[in-house]
Amino acid sequence: MNKKIIQLLFIIINVIILSARSSAQTHTGLFDSDSIFQMTLSGNIRSLLNDRADDSKYHPLVISYTQQGGTISIKAQAKTRGHFRKQRENCDYPPLLLRFTKSDTLKASVFKEQQKLKLVMPCRGDDYVVHEWLVYKLYNLITPRSFKARLTRVTLDDNRSSRNKSFYGILLEEEDQMAKRNNEISVSWKIKPQSTQQEDFLTMAMFEYMIGNTDWSVQYLQNIKLIAPDSTTIPSTVAYDFDHAGIVDAPYAHPAEELRMTSIQERRYRGYCMHDLQKFDPVIALYNKLKPEIYGLYTNCTLLDARYVKSTIQFLDDFYKTINDPSTFKKEFSYPCDVNGTGNVVIKGLKGD
Numbered sequence: 001m002n003k004k005i006i007q008l009l010f011i012i013i014n015v016i017i018l019s020a021r022s023s024a025q026t027h028t029g030l031f032d033s034d035s036i037f038q039m040t041l042s043g044n045i046r047s048l049l050n051d052r053a054d055d056s057k058y059h060p061l062v063i064s065y066t067q068q069g070g071t072i073s074i075k076a077q078a079k080t081r082g083h084f085r086k087q088r089e090n091c092d093y094p095p096l097l098l099r100f101t102k103s104d105t106l107k108a109s110v111f112k113e114q115q116k117l118k119l120v121m122p123c124r125g126d127d128y129v130v131h132e133w134l135v136y137k138l139y140n141l142i143t144p145r146s147f148k149a150r151l152t153r154v155t156l157d158d159n160r161s162s163r164n165k166s167f168y169g170i171l172l173e174e175e176d177q178m179a180k181r182n183n184e185i186s187v188s189w190k191i192k193p194q195s196t197q198q199e200d201f202l203t204m205a206m207f208e209y210m211i212g213n214t215d216w217s218v219q220y221l222q223n224i225k226l227i228a229p230d231s232t233t234i235p236s237t238v239a240y241d242f243d244h245a246g247i248v249d250a251p252y253a254h255p256a257e258e259l260r261m262t263s264i265q266e267r268r269y270r271g272y273c274m275h276d277l278q279k280f281d282p283v284i285a286l287y288n289k290l291k292p293e294i295y296g297l298y299t300n301c302t303l304l305d306a307r308y309v310k311s312t313i314q315f316l317d318d319f320y321k322t323i324n325d326p327s328t329f330k331k332e333f334s335y336p337c338d339v340n341g342t343g344n345v346v347i348k349g350l351k352g353d
Contacts, residue, residue, distance in 0.1 A: 030110050031148040031173055034137075037110075038153040039065040041078070045158035048078055052087070052094055056080045063098070065110070072109050076100050081118070085243070090252055091123035093167075113177065119154070120170035123243065128250045129168040130303045135211055135242040136170070141293050142207055142286070145182055145200060145227065145238050148173040175225055178238065184227040187235055191226070193218040193272050200236035202283045205271035208239060209332075210287070210319045212246025212267050214255050220348045247315055249308070259342045267319070273337035273344065277330060284323050291320065 030037070043061030051057060058077040065072055080086055080094040096119040100106055111117075122129050129151075136149035154169040179186045193201055196218065208216060216223040218237060228235035244253040246264040255261035261268055274280075287294075298304065298312050322328050336343030 029113060030171065031150055033150075036151050036153050036168075037065070037171065038155075039063055040155040040157050040164075042157040043159060045156045046160060048096075049080070049094060052080050058099060063111070067110065072105065074100065074105055074109055074111060075103070078119075085121075085123050091121075093121035093123070095120055114174065116174060118172040119152070120172065120243075121154070122167050122169070124251055126168040127305075127308070128243065128248055129170060130301075131248040131250075131308070132243050132245075133168075133170050134297055134301065134304075135245060135247060136172075136240075138211070138294060138297055139207060139239065141290055141297070143200070143203055145178075145204075145236055147175075147178050147238070147240050172240070178225075179227040182227060184229050184236075185231070187226045187228050187231060188221065189226060189235065191218065191235070193237070195234065196226070197234050197236040198279065199282065202271065202280055203286065204237045204239050205269065206280070206283050206287065206323075208245075209267055209269045210316070211242060211248075212264055212315070213239075213242055213244060214259055214261065214264075214268050214270055215241070215244040216270070217346055217348070219346050222348060247312060249311075256347050258345050258347050261342075265315075267322075267332070268343070269333050269335050270343065271333070271336055273334075275334075275337065277333060280329075280333065284329075287323065288320075 041061050041063060044059060045061070048059040048061065051059065056079045058079045061076055061078055063074045063076050077099045078096045079099075081097040082095045085091045086094045098114075098117045098119055100111055100114055100116070106112060120129060120132065133149055133151045136147060139146040140148065150171045152169045152171050153166065155164050155166045157164050175186050193205075201218075208214070216239060218224050223239060223241040225238040225240065226235040227238060242248060243250050244255075244264060246267070249264075253264045255264060255266070255268075259268060295313065295316060298309050298316075301309075304312075322332055335341055
């Protein structure tokens, strides 16, 4: 072979290799991948999980994971968090809050951009963790004003036990990072839903209706965060914590008594009263446009059993039938205007996580 051709091929190969390396380096963020992240939490795990008091303390631990063929170990702290899922009578494992300390090891790790991270632990089995993770992915399809989530395979390595436990969990994007990603800031105001960005609210409220979630309120910032371009601008609503949604179908989930509902499988629109329902037209158009991708999240997920996929598709079918039938849509989404109903009942919710 001609020497110049060999040299040219050598140059091309090196360019390809460098390009691949560069690409890999630009996609090392924790939430830049949909692959299952595997990590081990090592330390006095029993002491950590048993500390479920309202004023729970941080406990030292080590977070380990594999990166480029080697093991990365990072010193961190963790404490139990939340309310409903924190109670021993409700859930097997409490949710955790992970806190990182700045170090050279942290800077070179997948957690380099993190300071604190919420870790959702299984309440009553792995299946419902996967179900809730898919709801976060579903919300990401609808709007960038949503929290990113990474499905995680968590191994608990208790230094006082020879038996390790492994299960699925969810790592959630930090609130300030979510806001920054949207070129906004996080705000905490006492505000009525009518005073938030209307189209963003309607998009969010329809999402809650679609997944069958009633465990939220803007007034109490119950499973709702607010973000805005600055501290003087009308904020947008961002929902999170979906384990009480009908689409998740967790066995412990139930509606608040004040809503007079029989099941989480029963949908209830909990927005505010609007007489001009045409304002929903662009929101309905968005959901109809995204329908194939929404269904695809469930039909293409290999972690789900066939029975759950079938029931979820039926649950989504009912939603699409409702929003695309004018009379049914009017009945459902005018419900907050019914003075004899519970559409305008403001509750603190179930004290979620």
